[in-house]
Amino acid sequence: MWTTVQLPEESTRPLNPRQTVVPRPGRHRKPMTAPKTQREKASRRKKVLLTILTVVVLLGILTTAAYFIKQLIDSKYFFCARSVKFIPIDKTCDGTDDCAGGEDEITCLSSFKVNTTFPVRLRSASQVLQVYSPGSGWRSVCSDEWTKQYTQKACMQLGYTNKPQSTSVPVDTLISSLKTGPFAAIRPEARTQPIHKATIDRRDCRTGSVISLSCSDCGDVGFQDRIVGGTDAVIDDWPWQVSLQQGGQHTCGGSLVSPRWVVTAAHCFAGSKKELSRWRVVSGRTFMGTLGGSYVDRIILNGDYDPARNDYDIALMRLSSPITVGVARKPVCLPPKAFGLAAKASMTVTGWGYLEENVTTITQMLNPCSAVR
Template sequence: MRTNTEATLESTRPLNPTPAVAPQKGRHRKPMAASKTPSSKASKRKRALVISVIVILILGVLAIGAYFVKQLIDSKYFFCTSSVTFIPIEKACDGVKDCSRGEDETSCVSHFKANTTFPVRLATAQHVLQVYRSSLGWRSVCSDDWTEQHTQTACTQLGYTYKPRSTSIPVTTLSSSLKVGPFAAVKPGTTATLIHQATVDLSVCKSGSVVSLSCSDCGVVGIQDRIVGGADAYIETWPWQVSLQEAGQHTCGGSLVSPRWVVTAAHCFSGSRKALTHWRVVSGRTYLTLTGGSYVDKIIVNGDYNAASNDYDIALMRLSSPITVGEYQRPVCLPPDAFNLAAGSSMAVTGWGSLHEDGKVSSSLQMAEVPLIDRATCSSSTEYGNMITPRMICAGFPQGGVDACQGDSGGPLVYLTSSKWNLVGVVSWGVGCARKEKPGVYSNVESMLNWIYTVIEKNP
């Protein structure tokens, strides 16, 4: 007889129970909830995309804001790393140590006078090698006993060196001033000695020829093709052109003369523009950009620079690390001594300066062709009178219309010879821009080669 409990259990059992099936590994029961529709998935993706875009925009705005805040701070203050404080920019490089460790007075523009003659140079358009001795002056170096090692040594003394080579030029083909000497020749076994110390004096060259040097690939460009009255230019045509930027603002132009040195104008560093940390050199760009660029570890102004007369208006900047020479970045050649360019010679001036007097700087590199003006004309009473010194040259048209302008200062005036561009002048000053009988005035690079070579040698 079954109990009531047993009867209850039996009544709940199916008559034909289905055998239990053991669950298989990896198989799961499908959820009973309805699957999401395609429209709801697309809506979620759209929301996620919008949120991502908003986040990116916010981050971009914050980054741009932070950049401009930094530029504003840099233009007004100097940061003391030792004490983590700011001081007014006017107090940097003023001769008083305002930072706890004095770093505000250690990273500043310096001044240098060349008191001695740099003893090696290239002369005339033939690039004749000459050495200097105080008792005899300049002497052309004969080809006698000259070797490839001497070529390397001489070019190294002259700065930027890349695949240097030498040729022999017959004395009879030299200019009249060089034909008669005096001459010098290297002593055997002096390949590693500085060239001016390795020579002896001669009255004539036994070989009948002198040494001509080509030290580098400076001034060479792959193609030839606003400045007021100018035209658009491309950096690959003028790869030595750089933008000098102080506190994030284009201030002056400059010219690469080696992978690490830039020639520019002394007046670019007037006023409070003396802290090295605020300067950057941007190279290899056709369009003016205010980001990136090379740091600077030396700015050396010619010690004879006179702000009142603009005389000796030249300076050198040393980059913290050398640029990589290529199609868009390449040094221009320093000119030989006694280049003797004739009045009317066509030259090129480049930069991002104003397109008209008192205008804004150009966003794109500009180029203009200007003729050299003879010194007598530029020094006449109708032009600049006695304001023109031997350290200056003039270029432009009597009627005006084409000229360098504000923002071009420090930039290059170049002349093409033997497929190489030579740095003839540095944009310095003028009355207005492109005015009639008021041409551009440029620092005469040839007259200050001694200073340039001496600075580079003393700051390797």
């Protein structure tokens, strides 16, 4: 007997089908690679550092080049921002508007003639406080009714606000021209008025003494031996000395008289040196440099300055913001009226200058001379 067996049809489906692996989010298979050696890692770090160093050096070169290019342009031309053009620096501050809106004539130095009398001053080596009124003239202020409040007010009116102090000086110890007056005394009811308006005339002082003011710690210097011809100096010993620079070049010396004002010579601003933005005042430096200078927002020449005779050769520069007073930056003391400087008195001149003829300017501050003959 024959039996017929029916075999299943041939199928292409595998007998052991594998399940499809669906990759999960956030999980990745890492390729099978050999780990990097320490030498390869060090080489890669070296390349990165070299690239960074190259970029820094290139940026430094570009910045330096841009700085010197700007200095060169600024020394020759003035940029008119409104009209977007350059004009020769000689055309600034010449009385003609070469820029739109007269930009080239706005930021220029000015002159001022004395047409009124400033009503407060110090007189003689005793620094006696005096006040002025048109009817009575100058009067020494008695110590009668004087308080610390008036000391602060008088020093502020004189332009000083640091360490104001006052003392009483007997009238009979003053110079002969001050012993006989006239005098003035404080009116206690006029506490809110300026010092010169808060006084009343007196024939003599009830206390027998007048007020002497010391309004700042100006003028403190270190002791040094000095010789004619110049010796090295450090800024800590002469902290009011500043360098006036135009276009990054030292042009003149000056002296701080307050945290915001510098006194210098009027002849420093001759020719094309009248435009304010060109000037910087570098303070607190023994060795000359151009970095860190203060901007200037006003230059005032004495209106009576005569270039031909150098009469009234004095000017003031106002800094855009006050400097910080410290060891290397401190105002010089202005001499009081009738200071009485004796002939052949010992004096010191400081600044960056020449030790002899036909040499370049030295970079360290000097004491060029020690006495006036």
